[in-house]
């Protein structure tokens with residue numbers, strides 16, 4: 238299992254916008270998060286504004 242990604246200051250990674258629709262995410266609310274594996278093999282986290290976007294997002298489609 239991947240561990241939660243932290244920036245060099247030790248804070249949890251923050252997300253600015255939904256990975257599917259691009260809507261701005263509010264910092265204090267819960268968002269569904271997904272882990273994707275990049276071509277380099279590195280893992281990164283993406284966040285969505287709601288479950289619909291989470292379910293609609295298809296990594297392979299890009």
Ligand SMILES: [Zn+2]
Nearest residue numbers: 255258286290
């Ligand atoms: Zn969205």
